[in-house]
Amino acid sequence: MSENIYAVEMEDICKSFGAVRANRNINFRVLKGEIHAIVGENGAGKTTLMNILFGALQPTSGRIRINGQEVTMSSPNKAIRLGIGMVHQHFELVPSFTVAENIMLGHESAGKFGAVDKAEIYRHAKELAEESGLKIDPYAKVGTLSVGLRQRVEILKALSCGAQILILDEPTAVLTPNESDELFEVLRRMSAQGKTIILITHKLKEVMAVADHITVLRQGETCGTLEKAKTNHMELAALMMGKSAAFSPLEKTGTTGEALLRVDHITARDSSRLEKLKNVTFDVHAGQILTIAGVEGNGQTELVSALLGFLPVASGSITALGTDITKLPVKDRRNYCSYIPEDRMTTGLDLAGSVHDNLIAGLHNRPEWRKGAFIDYAKTGRHVDSLIDAYAIKTDGSGIAASSLSGGNQQKIVVAREMNFGTKILIVSQPSRGVDIGATRFIHEQIIRMRNEGCAILLISTDLDEVFALSDEIKVIFEGSIVGTLSPDAVTPQELGLYMTGAKKMEGVSGTQEGGAA
Amino acid sequence: MKKRLIIPITSLLALLAAFGIGALIILANGDSPVQAYGALLRGAFGSPRGIASTLSSATPLIFTGLGVAVAFKAGMANIGAEGQLYMGGMAAAVVALFVPAPSIILIPLSLLAAFVIGGLYGAIPAVLKVKTNTNEVVTTLMLNYIAKSFTSFLVNYPLKAPGSPLGQTNNILDAAKLPILFKGSRFNIGFIVAVLAAVAVAVMYRRSVMGYEMRVQGENKLFASYVGIDVNKRLTQGMFIGGGLAGLGGAVLVMGIQYKFVQGISPGYGFDGLTIALMAAFNAIAVIPIAILFGALRSGGLTMEMNTAVPSELGVVIQAVVILFMAARAPLSKKVSDYLDYRSTRRETGKTPPDPLKKAEEGGAV
Numbered sequence: 113m114s115e116n117i118y119a120v121e122m123e124d125i126c127k128s129f130g131a132v133r134a135n136r137n138i139n140f141r142v143l144k145g146e147i148h149a150i151v152g153e154n155g156a157g158k159t160t161l162m163n164i165l166f167g168a169l170q171p172t173s174g175r176i177r178i179n180g181q182e183v184t185m186s187s188p189n190k191a192i193r194l195g196i197g198m199v200h201q202h203f204e205l206v207p208s209f210t211v212a213e214n215i216m217l218g219h220e221s222a223g224k225f226g227a228v229d230k231a232e233i234y235r236h237a238k239e240l241a242e243e244s245g246l247k248i249d250p251y252a253k254v255g256t257l258s259v260g261l262r263q264r265v266e267i268l269k270a271l272s273c274g275a276q277i278l279i280l281d282e283p284t285a286v287l288t289p290n291e292s293d294e295l296f297e298v299l300r301r302m303s304a305q306g307k308t309i310i311l312i313t314h315k316l317k318e319v320m321a322v323a324d325h326i327t328v329l330r331q332g333e334t335c336g337t338l339e340k341a342k343t344n345h346m347e348l349a350a351l352m353m354g355k356s357a358a359f360s361p362l363e364k365t366g367t368t369g370e371a372l373l374r375v376d377h378i379t380a381r382d383s384s385r386l387e388k389l390k391n392v393t394f395d396v397h398a399g400q401i402l403t404i405a406g407v408e409g410n411g412q413t414e415l416v417s418a419l420l421g422f423l424p425v426a427s428g429s430i431t432a433l434g435t436d437i438t439k440l441p442v443k444d445r446r447n448y449c450s451y452i453p454e455d456r457m458t459t460g461l462d463l464a465g466s467v468h469d470n471l472i473a474g475l476h477n478r479p480e481w482r483k484g485a486f487i488d489y490a491k492t493g494r495h496v497d498s499l500i501d502a503y504a505i506k507t508d509g510s511g512i513a514a515s516s517l518s519g520g521n522q523q524k525i526v527v528a529r530e531m532n533f534g535t536k537i538l539i540v541s542q543p544s545r546g547v548d549i550g551a552t553r554f555i556h557e558q559i560i561r562m563r564n565e566g567c568a569i570l571l572i573s574t575d576l577d578e579v580f581a582l583s584d585e586i587k588v589i590f591e592g593s594i595v596g597t598l599s600p601d602a603v604t605p606q607e608l609g610l611y612m613t614g615a616k617k618m619e620g621v622s623g624t625q626e627g628g629a630a
Numbered sequence: 631m632k633k634r635l636i637i638p639i640t641s642l643l644a645l646l647a648a649f650g651i652g653a654l655i656i657l658a659n660g661d662s663p664v665q666a667y668g669a670l671l672r673g674a675f676g677s678p679r680g681i682a683s684t685l686s687s688a689t690p691l692i693f694t695g696l697g698v699a700v701a702f703k704a705g706m707a708n709i710g711a712e713g714q715l716y717m718g719g720m721a722a723a724v725v726a727l728f729v730p731a732p733s734i735i736l737i738p739l740s741l742l743a744a745f746v747i748g749g750l751y752g753a754i755p756a757v758l759k760v761k762t763n764t765n766e767v768v769t770t771l772m773l774n775y776i777a778k779s780f781t782s783f784l785v786n787y788p789l790k791a792p793g794s795p796l797g798q799t800n801n802i803l804d805a806a807k808l809p810i811l812f813k814g815s816r817f818n819i820g821f822i823v824a825v826l827a828a829v830a831v832a833v834m835y836r837r838s839v840m841g842y843e844m845r846v847q848g849e850n851k852l853f854a855s856y857v858g859i860d861v862n863k864r865l866t867q868g869m870f871i872g873g874g875l876a877g878l879g880g881a882v883l884v885m886g887i888q889y890k891f892v893q894g895i896s897p898g899y900g901f902d903g904l905t906i907a908l909m910a911a912f913n914a915i916a917v918i919p920i921a922i923l924f925g926a927l928r929s930g931g932l933t934m935e936m937n938t939a940v941p942s943e944l945g946v947v948i949q950a951v952v953i954l955f956m957a958a959r960a961p962l963s964k965k966v967s968d969y970l971d972y973r974s975t976r977r978e979t980g981k982t983p984p985d986p987l988k989k990a991e992e993g994g995a996v
Contacts, residue, residue: 443858459856464849474857486837
């Protein structure tokens, strides 16, 4: 047979999960040695398709050809044998092992008496790193590495299995902008070496930066494969969303008022007594979106926990609407702050509970929604119906389990509930995390609407696009301290990245710069 | 077919399959299943006396079924209804033995004692879970043995009826005996209390703030804590109420059937309660008919034994098979639900995807 130019051909792939048809007659071809991006909203079927290619899922119907050979991808082991490697969104590494041990895990070369030949492992890992240009110290413990380097270990691990086709599932979700750039550099180099790269993402900017071809999925179907050179942002976005999706910036109106949430020099330690928040101070004003920007794991989780009452503060105070809430229990703080958590599926929703029960959670114990020991279900029922209406939540009544709704509608439940909590302070964590463009835009619009209505909004974000799109003021958090107070109009993404990675700091910035408004 | 019917339908299938297997066993013994089951039915429902006996057997089962259901809804796998029943029964017996008061006071007081002591006993695993994150399956199970041994000790030593060869207490005061509803049987107002308890539990879950919070934290503790629910408090309350209800199961045995506390008073009502609660999918109202069915197996089993050569233990066999099939219900329900999706997919697209569920169809109930 003549040389086949396609590394991967997937034909008429269908996959159903119960009633949900995740993939419908998908056709997908990847040229040898190219970087091919699969884009689509969440739930468009990207990950399902790649799991089918990697043998982790079996298609309901359809054919797969690798290098022109028709194959049955019965398991990931088979996929690996055929030269396919997958780097998952969540790394599968052993933190206490060294880089080399992780890379070689599962196919260690056996030395005498079946013992692991350590020298060989390190030699091989080193060789691999040099060949691929992925620089890394094979002796470093994975637990001590940054996220970007851990990802490198994952890629090396796939390569060590002889992968010629590499699938990366949303690789930049956990990376800083600089780390992302480095990753793209690596991907380009690997593609130049003849490796085929399949990149799953929903960030169009990355696609335009690195891909050769782009396949757009929408609602489980292919909307076409485009050449990068012949397309643009707008066309891709329109294809992904199924309608012309012009990115009109939302207008911010109104003026900033008094400080509704005041965080005054708080310090907090985690359960192992490590100081996670150091002297953090900021005010959030009415009609203002204050963003805490930072690379994940620099104290954002602890900050939210401290604000909501899950983590006691060692010193300092938190004041909401003039009331000191530092010592209040969670329940009472929720009367001041509503909260949209980052992990909306587990922290923001009770998936086993009904839509109604999810929409009234937190309201249910307020006097106005109660009749003595009982919930006023007539009243909550009306409230729930109006929310379902106002937010266009697609559901078969309010009595069915939240789990039976689509992901986007589940997100809407969280937003609808928290934005109708009757509070003037809203804390939002990573609104676009794990969410597609449509849902992100919806949440962003709602955040700006709340801001325009005079709410004080504290946004926690690691996503630079989001930070610039929403913020009125940016505070950068690094290792538990606020290291910079910036205006989104006066800072470049690169500069913000330097603050986020700790390369740059403002001196004496722990105080607020807006004393005048208070 | 609607998806919400899957649980009742698969439960019914499990039950029918159990009776089918029971029939095979009867046949293998050379008896007629028709006669045996006929006798069972007649015994259980064929006469007012039979019905009274069935309902009186069902009474402690409703309580233990509720006790398990409430705890499970609150997110606690309560395998300890048996122990809670023993402790509650003993508490009722002590009050009923030693508090000289008129019925109007003594009966509620004894029931209250059973509820509180059973509840406190049930709360122990909850407290252990909250404080030390101990797995409640282990603790509730182990506490069964402690309760059984502790009450055995009491009825063999400090509370032993003088002159009795058995480990049992004296008869309780007459004022503490639950009023009989049907003459010539021991069918008593305990049954009405049990039905009221089921209704109360249903109302609590569907209407009250406490029930809402218990339910939500039972389903998702993280979510519950973020919306301001005191998870530890609600979880402990759920176990307290569950233990209390199981404890009432012991009280109705003491005050309505035995009129004393006998060593080994429960032939596994607590564990039957687990099966009943599972079959009812933890729905309080559904516990009632299922408990009555189990009561019928017990009361009708005796008639069957008297009139045919089939021993009443067949009822136990049927229960055991039901449990086995209930364990198979989760995968079965999934297959049924998958099959419904398959059918709707076929209808919508006009295409026939390869049927992933051929086995489920062929296997029928199994």
